Ligand code: AMP
């Protein structure tokens with residue numbers, strides 16, 4: 434798979450609101466954790482589009498003046514994160530196209546597993562691609578559909594794409610909202626009076642004071658226009674495979690996915706971890722900030738007090754790539770600092786939500802030891818990540834994954850410099866994300882188990 438196709442993103446859309454672009458700005462701001470590389474908004478006044486996209490955070494990309502220019506009562510927006518190499522403005526979304534029926538804008542969170550195949554077919558037919566994202570394929574398929582009008586072409590095209598997609602597609606007058614047949618990514622709907630809002634996570638509905646209406650169902654599409662809301666399915670109701678990593682790390686803790694609070698699940702992950710892997714410790718410390726709820730859960734269950742042993746500087750931006758190890762280590766200190774008063778002479782249990790490459794844990798264990806800790810026991814509130822994600826969460830290749838580089842937990846613990854290391858079991862993860870253990874297909878756990886819910890089309 435092309436690394437630049439692996440992107441984790443957030444989408445937000447508003448239909449029928451006089452301040453559609455402003456609301457989209459606020460919604461994207463609440464989804465900023467899903468992507469910090471680029472942001473974009475496309476608004477429609479019913480006749481034509483106004484759009485703006487840029488590299489950076491939502492607040493850096495948009496000014497009051499730019500938002501005032503995005504007139505119209507419907508809008509869709511996108512925040513994007515991609516791995517290195519694809520840091521291009523042309524890949525920033527929503528993508529905007531002109532085709533025979535008018536204007537088209539596409540905002541996509543996820544990854545199409547059959548993108549390479551569809552792209553090749555389209556190129557053989559003469560299609561010229563403007564971007565390297567899989568999302569552009571959707572626009573080409575709509576433009577080339579045998580169905581003339583968007584209200585038929587849009588839903589029809591969804592049958593041809595496979596993988597993960599939480600999708601917002603807009604024409605001058607209509608908005609199509611759709612979720613892949615497996616429900617891999619979250620996508621929720623809300624209402625503000627007569628206005629409809631769609632968002633990757635419910636935290637963005639809250640940000641614009643929209644009332645939660647419902648989640649989009651896997652395999653479902655909604656077409657929203659002046660006549661009302663039409664719904665249909667492009668795939669039969671099947672097994673749901675919502676990404677369990679959304680609960681482990683990715684989603685914001687104040688979001689609710691499929692009726693379950695992300696915060697509550699993260700705490701439960703910590704509680705189960707404490708039952709499975711107790712540690713002889715005086716204090717529980719979290720890798721800030723994503724692991725704080727799991728650390729609280731671990732503390733509750735174990736009776737060991739939770740302390741803020743590591744502080745994150747909220748003004749430290751994204752970690753930047755430094756040329757030497759010495760500078761890289763200093764860069765970590767810009768972001769995180771250990772609190773000596775809490776850690777000195779203590780046996781510490783350090784909670785992290787996941788180990789991917791192993792870089793974070795190693796550096797933090799070092800930081801904690803330098804602050805005088807006597808022992809450091811690392812506990813991870815998810816199982817070992819052993820397989821890459823093909824559904825839009827940024828993960829390295831199989832060989833680069835920490836869990837594949839070392840044979841067993843003891844060796845891994847030594848490598849990160851911990852006195853002990855243990856991971857949550859797959860059963861523990863499934864227990865917390867609340868699924869019937871006999872039916873593991875109702876959550877995707879492929880990066881842990883290797884059982885992918887879709888075909889991968891890897892040749
Ligand atoms: P690593 O340092 O590569 O082992 O990454 C693990 C750390 O990064 C954990 O502290 C997680 O909170 C965080 N993390 C996990 N998955 C991802 C991801 N897909 N993108 C960015 N950070 C992640």
Ligand code: SF4
Nearest residue numbers: 676678822877879880
């Ligand atoms: Fe989520 Fe992992 Fe499945 Fe990817 S492979 S969708 S990260 S559970």
